[in-house]
Amino acid sequence: MYTTAFLDIPPLRRAAGTVRLPGSKSISNRVLLLAALSAGRTEVHDLLDSDDTRVMLQALQQLGCTVQRLGPTTVAVQGLGGQLAQRQAQLFLGNAGTAMRPLTAALAVLAAQHGGVFELSGVPRMHERPIGDLVDALRLLGADVTYLGQDGYPPLRVQGPAALRLQAPIRVRGDVSSQFLTALLLALPLAAQHHPITVEVDGELISKPYVDITLKLLQRFGVAVQRDGWQRFTIPAGARYRTPGTVHVEGDASAASYFIAAGALAASDAALTIEGVGLASIQGDIAFADAARAMGAHIDGEANRLHVRRGAWPLRALDLDCNAIPDAAMTLAVMALYADGPCTLRNIGSWRVKETDRIAAMATELRKFGAVVEEGPDWLRVHPLGADGTGWRAASVYTYDDHRMAMCASLAAFNPARRPVRIQDPRCVAKTFPDYFETLWQVVQADPADIPVICIDGPSACGKGTLAAAVAQRLGYHVLDSGALYRLLGLAAQRAGVPTDDAALADAAVAERLAALAAQLPARFADGRIWLGDDDVTDEVRSQAAGAAASRVSALPAVRAALLQAQRAWRRLPGLVADGRDMGTVVFPDAPLKVYLTAGVAERARRRYEQLRARGEHASIDDLLAELQTRDARDRARSVAALKPAEDALLLDNTHQSIEQSVQTVLQWWQQRRPFAPDHGAGDAGSS
Ligand SMILES: Nc1ncnc2c1ncn2[C@@H]1O[C@H](COP(=O)(O)OP(=O)(O)OP(=O)(O)O)[C@@H](O)[C@H]1O
Numbered sequence: 001m002y003t004t005a006f007l008d009i010p011p012l013r014r015a016a017g018t019v020r021l022p023g024s025k026s027i028s029n030r031v032l033l034l035a036a037l038s039a040g041r042t043e044v045h046d047l048l049d050s051d052d053t054r055v056m057l058q059a060l061q062q063l064g065c066t067v068q069r070l071g072p073t074t075v076a077v078q079g080l081g082g083q084l085a086q087r088q089a090q091l092f093l094g095n096a097g098t099a100m101r102p103l104t105a106a107l108a109v110l111a112a113q114h115g116g117v118f119e120l121s122g123v124p125r126m127h128e129r130p131i132g133d134l135v136d137a138l139r140l141l142g143a144d145v146t147y148l149g150q151d152g153y154p155p156l157r158v159q160g161p162a163a164l165r166l167q168a169p170i171r172v173r174g175d176v177s178s179q180f181l182t183a184l185l186l187a188l189p190l191a192a193q194h195h196p197i198t199v200e201v202d203g204e205l206i207s208k209p210y211v212d213i214t215l216k217l218l219q220r221f222g223v224a225v226q227r228d229g230w231q232r233f234t235i236p237a238g239a240r241y242r243t244p245g246t247v248h249v250e251g252d253a254s255a256a257s258y259f260i261a262a263g264a265l266a267a268s269d270a271a272l273t274i275e276g277v278g279l280a281s282i283q284g285d286i287a288f289a290d291a292a293r294a295m296g297a298h299i300d301g302e303a304n305r306l307h308v309r310r311g312a313w314p315l316r317a318l319d320l321d322c323n324a325i326p327d328a329a330m331t332l333a334v335m336a337l338y339a340d341g342p343c344t345l346r347n348i349g350s351w352r353v354k355e356t357d358r359i360a361a362m363a364t365e366l367r368k369f370g371a372v373v374e375e376g377p378d379w380l381r382v383h384p385l386g387a388d389g390t391g392w393r394a395a396s397v398y399t400y401d402d403h404r405m406a407m408c409a410s411l412a413a414f415n416p417a418r419r420p421v422r423i424q425d426p427r428c429v430a431k432t433f434p435d436y437f438e439t440l441w442q443v444v445q446a447d448p449a450d451i452p453v454i455c456i457d458g459p460s461a462c463g464k465g466t467l468a469a470a471v472a473q474r475l476g477y478h479v480l481d482s483g484a485l486y487r488l489l490g491l492a493a494q495r496a497g498v499p500t501d502d503a504a505l506a507d508a509a510v511a512e513r514l515a516a517l518a519a520q521l522p523a524r525f526a527d528g529r530i531w532l533g534d535d536d537v538t539d540e541v542r543s544q545a546a547g548a549a550a551s552r553v554s555a556l557p558a559v560r561a562a563l564l565q566a567q568r569a570w571r572r573l574p575g576l577v578a579d580g581r582d583m584g585t586v587v588f589p590d591a592p593l594k595v596y597l598t599a600g601v602a603e604r605a606r607r608r609y610e611q612l613r614a615r616g617e618h619a620s621i622d623d624l625l626a627e628l629q630t631r632d633a634r635d636r637a638r639s640v641a642a643l644k645p646a647e648d649a650l651l652l653d654n655t656h657q658s659i660e661q662s663v664q665t666v667l668q669w670w671q672q673r674r675p676f677a678p679d680h681g682a683g684d685a686g687s688s
């Protein structure tokens with residue numbers, strides 16, 4: 001997951017391969033609650049691991065449920081069988097509507113029956129998301145619910161005992177959020193031991209497919225709700241939750257929308273395959289596939305899999321009632337940028353009360369790309385940008401702590417003008433899809449020239465590696481420690497019995513053997529460790545001896561040629577920071593930022609001395625100084641890829657700078673080269 005302040009996505013070209021979706025948020029949190037309310041143990045497989053499910057799991061544990069983690073996406077929940085193990089709890093539910101609404105209803109009913117006091121709160125945005133219609137319904141039922149802040153919104157307290165009035169139908173509004181009805185349907189079987197309970201919906205029920213998911217899951221947990229149209233739901237007398245034992249959570253159909261869109265937007269010969277949802281999905285958002293087809297995407301598939309390819313281009317404009325697919329419809333708003341006319345999304349009033357006011361947010365952010373966007377109380381019209389690239393601007397997208405804003409905006413990176421897209425606060429995808437961007441990189445490709453590289457070259461011990469790692473960490477980029485490759489080669493030579501002293505290296509046969517070793521070098525970098533084949537050589541490779549051997553073997557032209565492609569292969573999405581001696585001059589001559597880092601030799605010797613001392617190794621400063629000078633002289637004098645600043649490099653002498661000062665300098669240089677406006681606040685405009 002990216003925890004950087006922003007993530008820059010280079011222009012994307014192709015999309016192909018296979019992506020496996022995380023579990024559906026809606027199904028995950030419903031199943032967890034149902035498992036907790038049932039008697040016995042439920043094993044939940046393919047559970048979404050995200051912020052929203054984490055707050056639900058934590059709340060259930062606070063309520064006395066035993067939750068056992070069996071794997072990254074598998075848990076076993078020991079249910080409470082309709083009882084209360086704890087009579088008091090303060091539950092923090094983040095921004096998870098799928099936790100706040102159903103838990104409020106379930107705890108209101110349980111507290112009424114068994115007594116207890118429960119407070120439910122969330123992040124500030126959760127306290128702006130309405131819950132009044134649900135509370136009104138619960139109060140009509142006889143439950144004791146108190147607002148702890150503003151009327152109509154969380155935080156709130158439910159307590160009991162209280163006498164429940166179950167004979168008359170319970171009325172709930174259905175036109176603001178279908179989660180209110182879902183919450184009642186999940187809670188009321190707890191009170192239906194002796195009488196049937198009827199819920200009647202006031203107003204036109206929105207997001208019916210989500211209610212359908214609720215009904216299907218209730219059925220799996222032993223409660224068959226009778227549905228009369230979408231206005232009246234009856235829970236039969238004697239209803240009781242029974243665990244099905246094992247449940248598999250479907251992949252998230254809303255999340256599928258981003259990859260369906262990627263397949264529809266990218267010019268690829270091969271299809272993009274999406275695993276985890278398919279034609280037999282129980283999620284309403286699968287209807288997004290029909291909308292994407294209407295816009296021209298080629299989509300086919302099987303029960304649990306979809307295959308998507310670009311069809312019509314530009315996409316066909318559409319005018320659609322999106323009431324049934326409110327979440328996935330956001331993806332259509334971005335696809336509209338690539339259409340052959342204005343696209344209108346109607347009946348999306350619920351967007352206004354989601355993680356943010358999504359109509360306003362989407363309009364504001366799409367305008368940054370250059371689009372004309374009109375909005376109404378419950379509709380959005382997006383005018384397309386040129387399929388030939390005209391009108392597109394590089395935009396820095398504010399994401400409003402809304403996962404879907406971030407994921408949607410990533411799709412603008414397919415723009416034909418080849419503008420990069422900046423996603424502010426990419427971490428917000430943690431709500432439902434923590435690895436969204438990493439998953440995206442697996443199936444999309446950019447032209448290598450569009451993938452940014454920051455080169456940091458300079459003499460030994462000036463701090464290149466330290467600076468490169470810190471800059472890469474702030475930008476979410478990969479790091480290439482090219483010196484480590486030469487160090488690994490020195491080690492590989494030693495293990496293969498190939499001499500690397502100066503005399504031996506003058507022998508053409510030795511040089512040839514070293515080049516052959518370099519071409520097959522089994523180097524691997526993972527989790528901060530460095531591997532040569534199956535051996536973790538992290539410490540060995542950093543030794544002074546390995547550095548000296550690296551300096552000698554790296555002077556051979558054949559060795560350098562053999563390692564060139566391996567280094568260029570590090571240029572991967574979303575970007576790279578590469579440190580070495582010839583990153584800017586030879587390996588990445590087209591890099592948009594090249595830094596030549598230096599520091600006084602005495603300071604460098606002092607730093608190396610301290611570095612070795614911290615590792616428990618001892619050396620004299622004088623010896624280190626002499627060794628640095630020898631190494632630098634050899635690196636500067638060699639016939640190929642000699643150490644020198646690239647002509648277009650910026651010079652940075654960090655002799656008197658802290659590490660953080662150097663990092664800030666490089667980040668500022670980088671920002672100056674990016675096409676984004678400097679202000680990253682909501683509503684800032686991107687520049688072309
Ligand atoms: N600006 C700085 N101020 C003080 N210390 C620094 C600074 N930059 C780096 N250092 C320290 O200097 C030591 C050497 O840094 P580093 O290993 O990054 O250098 P390098 O140039 O990559 O070396 P080599 O070329 O041998 O791989 C480290 O212990 C690091 O913490």
Ligand SMILES: Nc1ccn([C@@H]2O[C@H](COP(=O)(O)O)[C@@H](O)[C@H]2O)c(=O)n1
Nearest residue numbers: 482483484486550551554580581582635
């Ligand atoms: N791009 C590079 C990187 C390194 N070298 C040589 O390897 C030696 C070790 O490098 P470190 O950065 O890990 O100290 C170095 O002295 C260079 O001779 C290189 O040639 N090109």
